[in-house]
Amino acid sequence: MRYKPAAIGLAAVAIAAVALTAPAQAKPPATTSATTTAGATAAAAATKVVTAAIQWGQNGDIPVARSYVGDSRYELAVFRPSNGTWYIRGGSTIKFGQAGDIPVPADYTGDGRAELALFRPSNGYWYVRGVGQFVWGQAGDIPAPSNYVGDSRAEAAVFRPSLGRWFIRNAATINWGAAGDIPAPADYVGDGHADLAVFRPSLGRWFIRNAAQISWGQNGDIPAPANFVGNAKADLTVFRPSTGVWFIRGAGNITWGQNGDRPQPANYAGTTATDQAVFRPSNGYWYLRYQVETTPPPPPPPECDPSYPDFCIPPPPPDLNCSDIPYQNFTVLPPDPHGLDGNHDGVGCEG
Template structure:
């Protein structure tokens, strides 16, 4: 690998996947529908209700009482507040605020759970997303609000005088008669499907994304075009980085069975390096701030990041807890890689937490996405700082935060998605 710093442009994006993730077949052109484990009018888990609600958010469905939009699984529902809740519940029809109580049971506001609803019979209904802080009364909800805004997710307080523009006292809690709690899992979930990757595929361009499955990469350009590359095999974990210091990222894989990093250079040649141990996760990045990326691993068993410097020495830093997924980026625009972790939501509708570690040792956190998402990071808006995003397997959807650009998130479908089991 090059030891010469031929570019000062930062390259520290990478594909960071938890140790239990495994990939199967890829078709970059296909788009998966909303999660569809239930049948229309049948039993449905709370997590599926939330995934279906998120699908319309990702699709940017407008409010239109005369319009209908697909749930992604073959059924169309009315594009208004009650049609939206009906869609999330996978109901047999698009109910209205007067008829929703006929297919649900009233519950107290304090006992609301993800996938329940708050219904004001004469005006409006919203889907309860989950408590952010039950003691404080803060919660998230999904709603088709009005013709001026697209379907979206919001935060409110149950103790406030109003919610979504109507007096809180007029809402009644509703629990869909066919909703069921998600089964309790005694072991960590296993993911099978496309693994999200990110990188700067072209010199001077913003970071963008792609997917990896069984040794096949599909890299998405800014204009939506796809470049396919065959590199790696089933069981490999993908990584990206400017290992050659040429101003754009190269592809690499980490093979857990041999604890070996292998990088594919621009001329098609490869370089391999043994580093790490079974169970480690690759977290390559520009740790040395010398113009090219170095190898590193995150060890979930100890919550430790271990960086291999160019001279062969190693440095370690601890961050995170059991179940966290490591992420790496230049959060501060400092010119080198910094650690972070992605803490997946545990319960249906629960938001993921992103914790970013800065050079002074401080840690900042942000909530982004919901349970079931996978993390992805990159400089989406070419601001010289790494932002975060998620890949939503149930709908094969990327949602990329443009927080540094001050613009709306970028949301699009790509790949085949995947499933948790």
């Protein structure tokens, strides 16, 4: 599903994007070497990495993976502007939209499934399949639907770069950002609401409303926040196309992808964490990297001495007496290493 977006206040207010804390300097290095934290290493001990390459789409398609079925896993999907058609792997092929539309699928009804939806910059309309249509935005706006109110439904929203302003339908109008910023709303604090956030490429800095100003990334990076650790919060993450490295704050760096790939982090495996995934327009392939829990091998069966076929009594050491075991009147075969058959009649620990 989408990131659970955070409380932003419901009053229509205008707040300048300057009331931020001092920047925390945590800029990832410009390197492709992979690193992991101690916590990530410990978690990896109970998981294994699985990768997959799946062709689903073609050059010119827009990736729109979402949980269309409602089982918490994302389905691979693309929107093809050239014919206005959605292709959902394992699901349907649906004609909905036209060239120039921006796909904005999300769960607008709160039923746990994403609806097909489009934002049409030419007229500012949103078209939500099975729900309806409405005007919300204008040409030049960047659509950013998410669950801002915390009612398990996504609200239609746009970020207007020319004003640095967010317009959230039925919720609020808030100044947060500037021209050139990339909107990146997500639940960064784990309270079930999406926080307003922008990534500023010119500075490599994130501005998270009511949270922090954090340096994480550099010009050219693509913001890809998601819950990679599995703690119900979105982690600051950037994908660096020049090197194919994901920089996940607090969880390490992972090389997965190449220049031209579009990062599509989501829960494809059905686990509690997010998987790295990229869509490669040049060949229409999806490249998935995810971790699955490993089942430890069963413990070896207890070692049993063949002199006592009725019950599992381990061989010495240590030496056992009848008072050490809960059994009586059982078969004893030579050589009886514990000496449980004192009268040598083939019966041990006679009561």
